[in-house]
Amino acid sequence: MAIQKKHGKGRLDKWYKLAKEKGYRARAAFKLIQLNKKYGFLEQSKVLLDLCAAPGSWCQVAAETMPVNSIIVGVDLSPIKPIAKVITFQSDITTEKCRSTIRHHLKTWKADTVLHDGAPNVGTAWVQDSYNQAELALQAMKLATDFLIEGGTFVTKVFRSKDYNSLLWVFNQLFTKVEATKPPSSRNVSAEIFVVCRGFKAPKHIDPRFLDPKSVFAELKDATPNNEAKVFKPEVKKRKRDGYEEGDYTQFKELPASEFIQTTDPIAILGSYNKLSFFQEGNGDVALAALDKLPETTTEIREGCQDLKVLGRKDFKALLKWRLKVREIFGFPTKKSTAAAKPELEEEVAEVEDMDEELRIQEELQAMKDKETTRQKKERRRENERKQKEIVRMQLNMAAPMDIGMEQSGPTGRDAMFALKAVEKAGVNRISKGKMGMINSNEAAKEPTVAIGTEDEISDEDGDDLERQLDGMYDDYRERKAAADAKYRAKKARTEHHDEWEGVSGDEKDEEKYSDSEELSEDSDSGSEGDEGPGQLLTDLDDTKESEDGLSKKATSFFSRDIFQGIEGLDEEMEDTDEAEETPELENDDIEMEEVDEVDEVSSDSDDGIPTRDQQKAARAAAKNGLSSYNGKLEVMQKGSDSEWEEEKRLPNGQLDIDIITAEAMTLAQQLASGQKTAADAIDDGFNKHALRDRDGLPEWFLDDEGRHDKPQKPITKAAALAIRDKLRALNARPIKKVREARARKKFKAAQRLEKLKKKSDMLADDEGMTEKEKADSISKMLTKAAKKKPRKEMRLVVAKGINRGIKGRPKGVKGRYKIVDSRMKKDMRGLKRAASRVKKR
C-alpha cells in the first residue's frame, strides 16, 4: 500500500532548493514568478495586495519585480517577518477589520493586482478542504472587488473540485479574461491550480449573491424525477453527510460489486463503502455471477474489494482499471466511447494546460518573433543603405532622379560599376555632404586595406552606414544652423580655412593676407588639376611633402615643434634643427627670435623651475632686444626662417606683430614677464587631459560638441582682464574697414569734383569773349550747382512674393535702392501717404 508522507523528502524538490539558494522564504515564490512570466502583470502594477501572504515569498517576488516606489501590502493570519518596501500586517482576510486595515494602508489608491495564495487549514476531509479553499478564494475575490482598479488583475489559488466551476463562473462575470493554469513549480500531486483573472470590469453594483458562498456553491436542485428510468435503473439512495442515512443504522456499508461496475460515480462508491461483495443470493444477480467468473477479477481485486477503507492510491487505481475493463466486456459505455459518440454530454471541466508546455510554446513563439523582427530590421537597413547610395550617385551626377528605387543591387553593391564605398572611405564621402574635402593621394595609395570591394569592407558596412548617416544628419543640422546664424557661418569659414581665432591683429593686413591666400589657393587648385593622375578626384592644395617615415603632415608639423627637439628617434629633419640650435657661432643678423613665451621657455632650466632674479632680468633684457639668453649662453629659437608667415608677422620697424587680445594670454604674458611663471610651467600646463585626448577617428559632430566644453580653464588675473577690456574698448571705438573705405571714397570723389571745378573756372577765366561780370556769374552758378546735393533716389519697397519669396540679395526685376518689406507694411505705408495727401488737399 502506498502511503504518501506529508513531510517526505519528495517535498524538498528542486524548487525548494532553488528558493533556499535565492533567499525566498518559500518555494511558492516560483509559482508567482512563473505565473508572472506568462501573464506579466507585476511589471505593470504600481499597487499590489497580497492576501494570505505568510511567510512572504510572493511579497518578495513582487517587491523585486514591480517598479520602484510601488506599494505592496501583505496580510495573513500568521505574522510575516518584515520585508523591505512591503507593508505587512496580521489579520483574517474574511473579517471587516482586515478590510478597514487595508483601506487605511492603501488610502485612496486602488490596487492594480490582488494576489491570493490562501490555504485554509488543510488536513481534514478532502471534500471539506476543497470547499473551504473555494470559499476562501471567494472571500478573497470579495475583498479584491473592493480594492481593484478597473482593468486590474486578480490571481487566486483554487482546488479542482466540484465547486471549481461555480467559482470560475463568478470570476467570468467580473473579469474580461479568466484563465486557469498550473505553474511547473506546483506539485503534480497537488490539486491546486491558479486562476488568473484579468481586466476587472469594476461594475458599480455587484449582486451580493455573486460573492456569497451559500449562493455560489449551492447545489443544483434535482431535476423532475424520471420515474420511468427508475423502473429500469433503480435509484441509488442519496448519502447524507450528517448522521446515518435513514434506515441504515450501521457504519459498515456493503455494495454488490456489479453496482460498482454499473455506476457512473465509482469514486463516490470507493469513498463511502466498506466492501464490494461478490455474494449472490438465491435468485441470483446475473451480472454479479458473470463478474465473479471473469478472469479480470483477480484475487488481488477480490482482496481489495473486501475492505475498501484500508486501500491506498495504487489499490484504488487497480480497482478503477478493473471496472473499466469489465464495462468494456459488458458493453457499457466507457469514457472513450462516450467521448467519441457524444462529446457534448461531457461534464464541463476547465482545461488546464501544463504550463511547462505552454512556456515552451511561448518561448518558441518569442524566438520566431525575434527572428522575424531581426530580418525586417536587416531589410530596412539594406533598403536605407541602397537609397543613400543612390543619393550619392545623384550628387555625383551618376544617376538621374528617376533611377532611384529602380536598381536592385545599388551602385556600391557587389556588381556595381563603381565601388563608391572604397572611394568614400578614402574621403570622397565628404563631397556627398556638400563639402570641399581633400584626399591625400599618397594616403589613399598607401592604404591597401581600402582595396575596392574587399571582404573586410563589406563586413564593416553596417557600422559605416550608421556613421555615415549620423555624419550626414549632423551636416544637415550644421547647414540649417549656418543659414540662420551669421556667427556660425563666420566660425565655419575660419575652421574650413584652418584659421581658428587666435587674436586680432592691429591692422587689416591679416584680412588682405587672408583674401590673398584664398586667391592663391584657387590658383593652385586650377593649376594642379591637370597634374594629378587620372584616378584623382580631388587634390590636396597643400604641397608640403609628407615625412619619409610615413608621418602625416599634421603629425610632422606637430613633432617639428621646439619642445620635441633633441628627443631621440625623431626624424632627420628635426635632428638637423637640433644641430642648428647647438651651433654657437651665429650671426646676430640671421637670428630671428620668437616672442616672449619662447624667451621664457629657455629661461626655465633652474632646478626648481623658478628662475633667479638675475635670470629674470636677463630674460627681460633679451626679450627687449629680440634675443633669448640664459646662463650666459645664447639659445636660438628659429634661424633664418624665410617663411612668409614670419615675415608678415613683423612690423615695418622689425618688431614682431603680436597682439594679445584674450585675458588668458594677457595673464600668461604678465606672469612670464614678471617671472611668476617659467616656460617650463607653460609647457607643463600644455600637457593636460585635454591635450592628450585621443581624437582620432571620432565623428565631427562629437568633436564639435566636445570642443565646446573640453577646454582647459586657464586662470586670469584682474589686472589682465582690465587691460584686455580697455584694449577691446579702444578696438571697438575704431570704425570698421568698410566705413573707413566709404569715407575715403567720398573724400576722393569730392577732391575730384573740386579739381574739375578748378579746371572749368580756369577755362572760364581765360575766356576772352566774356566780360568779367559774365565770368563771375558763370563761376558762381557752377559752384552753386556743385554745392547742391543730388536728391537721394527714393527707396523702393518690395514685397518678396512669387519668385522672390525667400530670396537673398536683390529681388529679380528691381533696380535702384530697395527694401524688402512684408505686404502689410507696404499697404500701411500707402495708407499713411494717402491720409497725408488728403490732409494737404484740405
Ligand SMILES: C[S@@+](CC[C@H](N)C(=O)[O-])C[C@H]1O[C@@H](n2cnc3c(N)ncnc32)[C@H](O)[C@@H]1O
Ligand atoms: C500557502 S501559504 C501562502 C504562501 C505565500 N503566498 C508565500 O508566498 O509565502 C497560505 C497562507 O494562507 C494563510 N491563510 C489561510 N486562511 C487565511 C485567512 N482566513 N486569512 C488570512 N490568511 C489566511 C495561512 O496562514 C498561510 O500562511
